[in-house]
Amino acid sequence: MVETFACSFTATELEARSGISAVVDQLRGLGLPTGRVDEVQIVLAEAVNNVVEHAYAGHTPGDVNIHCNLASDRLTIYVQDAGAPLPDHQLPMGAPQDLTGPVEDLPEGGFGWFLIHELTSDIHYERSEGHNNLQLSFEIQVTHN
Amino acid sequence: MSLTSSNIDGAQIVAVNSERIDAAMAIQFKEDMRVQTETGPARVILDLSQVKFIDSSGLGAIVAAMKQLGGARRLDLAGLTPVVEKVFRLTRMDTVFQLYATLDEATNATAETGT
Secondary structure (H helix, E strand, O other): OOEEEEEEEEOOHHHHHHHHHHHHHHHHHOOOOHHHHHHHHHHHHHHHHHHHHHHOOOOOOOEEEEEEEEOOOEEEEEEEEOOOOOHHHOOOOOOOOOOOOOHHHOOOOOOHHHHHHHHOOEEEEEEEOOEEEEEEEEEOOOOOO | OOEEEEEEOOEEEEEEOOOEEOOOOHHHHHHHHHHHOOOOOOEEEEEOOOOOEEOHHHHHHHHHHHHHOOOOOEEEEEOOOHHHHHHHHHOOHHHOOOEEOOHHHHHHHHHHHOO
C-alpha cells in the first residue's frame, strides 16, 4: 500500500514552518514512528530553509512544492522550487563542521547539508526546466494501528 | 519569542517559552538572549524543556548566544527533548556545551561546583 500526499507554500520562513508542520502531522497520522518523524522533520526543515534562504535569495519568494510517497519500507519526499540552482548544479558534500577552535570561532551555520546527509538513506538532485528537484529517501517501518 | 529569566543558586536560568527555535525564530532568539544576559551571573542555564523542535538556524542562534556571553561566562543547556538532543549529538555540539537532562540536574551541578 502506498500513500501519497502533497503540499505547496510560498517560500517565506513562516509559511515554511506551517508547511513543514503539515507534512509532519500527515506522517504521524500515517503511523510513522515518532523518532523517525523527528528525523524527517529535521531533514525537511533544512531542505526547505535552504530554498527560502538561498534558492529564492534576493527574489520575490516563489513556491515550494512538496510531494511525499510512503511505501511499506520507504518514505520518499520530493522538494521542488523555481529558485536559483545549487552551486555547480551539485549537491553540497555536507562535511561536518570543525568545532575544535575557541568558542568565539565556533560556526553558527553550515550544518544543514550535513544533517540532511546523515539522516537520509539516499539523496538525489536534479536541475531541470528552471526547477530544482530534490529527492530525499528514508528507510522506514510503519506501525499499522 | 518569549524568554523568562530567574536566578537559582547563583546561576541565571533562562527558560524558552516556545515550541520551536527554527529559522523564523532564530534572529529574535539571539537578540532576546542578548537582552536577557547583558549582565548577570557567570553561569547561564538555558532551559529547553518546552522546545519540541530545533533546526540548524536555531542551533546557530544558541551558539551565538554563548559567544555573546564572552569568555568569562558560560552557557549550559538543560531539559533537552529528543529532537533537540538529536540535533546537538549529530552536529557534535554536545561536545561544546554541557548538557543536562533536566533543569534540576543542571542546578544541582551548580551547587556542587559553585562555592
